[in-house]
Amino acid sequence: MKLDLKQNCQYALVVPTSMGVRITPLNGQPVHAGGLFHMQVTSAETNVVSVAACLGLPVKVLTTFVRGSPIAQLIKDNLRSRGMDFEGPDVPQGGPWGYRHQFNIADSGYGARGPRVWNDRAGEVGRTLNVKDFDLDRIFGREGVQIVHLSGLIGALSAETSRFCLELARAAKQHGSRISFDLNYRASFWKGREKELCATFAEIASLADILVGNEEDFQLCLGVNGPEAGGQGLPAQIGSFKDMIGSVQKAFPHASVYATTLREVVDANHHLWGAIMAAGDEWFVVEPRAITVLDRIGGGDGFVGGLLYAILRGWEPAKWIEFGWAAGALATTLLTDYVQPADEDQIWSIWHGNARVQR
Numbered sequence: 637m638k639l640d641l642k643q644n645c646q647y648a649l650v651v652p653t654s655m656g657v658r659i660t661p662l663n664g665q666p667v668h669a670g671g672l673f674h675m676q677v678t679s680a681e682t683n684v685v686s687v688a689a690c691l692g693l694p695v696k697v698l699t700t701f702v703r704g705s706p707i708a709q710l711i712k713d714n715l716r717s718r719g720m721d722f723e724g725p726d727v728p729q730g731g732p733w734g735y736r737h738q739f740n741i742a743d744s745g746y747g748a749r750g751p752r753v754w755n756d757r758a759g760e761v762g763r764t765l766n767v768k769d770f771d772l773d774r775i776f777g778r779e780g781v782q783i784v785h786l787s788g789l790i791g792a793l794s795a796e797t798s799r800f801c802l803e804l805a806r807a808a809k810q811h812g813s814r815i816s817f818d819l820n821y822r823a824s825f826w827k828g829r830e831k832e833l834c835a836t837f838a839e840i841a842s843l844a845d846i847l848v849g850n851e852e853d854f855q856l857c858l859g860v861n862g863p864e865a866g867g868q869g870l871p872a873q874i875g876s877f878k879d880m881i882g883s884v885q886k887a888f889p890h891a892s893v894y895a896t897t898l899r900e901v902v903d904a905n906h907h908l909w910g911a912i913m914a915a916g917d918e919w920f921v922v923e924p925r926a927i928t929v930l931d932r933i934g935g936g937d938g939f940v941g942g943l944l945y946a947i948l949r950g951w952e953p954a955k956w957i958e959f960g961w962a963a964g965a966l967a968t969t970l971l972t973d974y975v976q977p978a979d980e981d982q983i984w985s986i987w988h989g990n991a992r993v994q995r
Contacts, residue, residue, distance in 0.1 A: 645779070648948050649685045651785045654760060654765065655762065667754070676714075680820065682697060683973055690718060704726075738755065741754040763796065788822070815846070819837065845890070895960070899924075920954055931971060938965075939960045
């Protein structure tokens with residue numbers, strides 16, 4: 637099976653997102669202990685498209701910025717350095733209590749101490765993402781897009797971003813672009829908006845060509861039953877995960893690719909990492925394998941990014957899940973939460989278990 641992609645497009649991937657920064661204590665220390673922090677540009681959605689951008693495919697980011705903000709300048713410079721085009725309005729700050737870029741404050745965890753993440757999103761400028769600020773006919777028609785990647789984080793961020801994601805999906809469908817949708821459920825985003833968001837997510841999922849989520853995502857976003865907790869470990873539950881994806885296929889049959897990652901945490905720095913994918917009538921499974929983790933944040937985004945890159949390259953489906961698994965594993969070895977592969981071989985070496993020095 638191959639996923640037919642629109643040809644002669646300016647962009648391989650387009651993604652809407654809300655940009656911010658992440659601060660993390662050095663040397664695996666907890667946030668409340670203080671000390672020195674590392675600051676980086678972040679968003680889950682640019683984490684995904686970073687794989688393709690770093691490997692030379694044209695990528696465009698749709699977002700909003702705070703006018704005159706040094707954080708906005710940091711973000712723009714970072715996106716340029718990662719080979720990403722971007723567009724979107726510069727919104728006036730409106731004073732010290734106005735708009736700003738969100739802060740993600742992360743404790744990576746260490747050993748027996750699990751990671752903790754605190755999101756500070758008050759006044760987040762990304763909540764103002766509005767379809768009126770973008771010419772979708774130009775982006776999808778005259779420029780051309782092979783895949784638009786949508787995330788449930790942006791889909792649920794605000795009423796405006798929900799409408800924006802829905803309009804992007806409709807425009808993509810109208811112009812023949814493929815749609816990737818990673819459900820990314822967050823309870824705090826859904827509180828008080830359950831009915832509205834269920835309808836929005838169901839419509840986007842009904843238009844999507846690639847659907848990604850974990851058991852919580854599929855159950856809480858789309859109402860599909862997930863695997864029962866059995867305490868038997870991941871390998872014994874693979875059948876239950878397949879049943880879940882089978883239920884998603886029946887409920888949303890338009891898609892061609894359905895995928896979920898598998899993770900069992902031994903401790904903060906040692907995980908079992910696997911994946912399941914249905915492509916057409918075929919199943920592909922990566923049995924959970926041991927990986928060493930520097931920072932787990934971004935592993936799932938790396939998986940989706942690797943999967944989309946492999947699809948865009950026109951490889952066979954067996955390689956889609958392999959490259960996705962390895963890209964996700966690469967993300968967990970980096971202090972940034974996005975993948976920055978030197979080349980395809982670096983990712984394939986991870987898949988093949990080759991960590992020998994290359995000179």
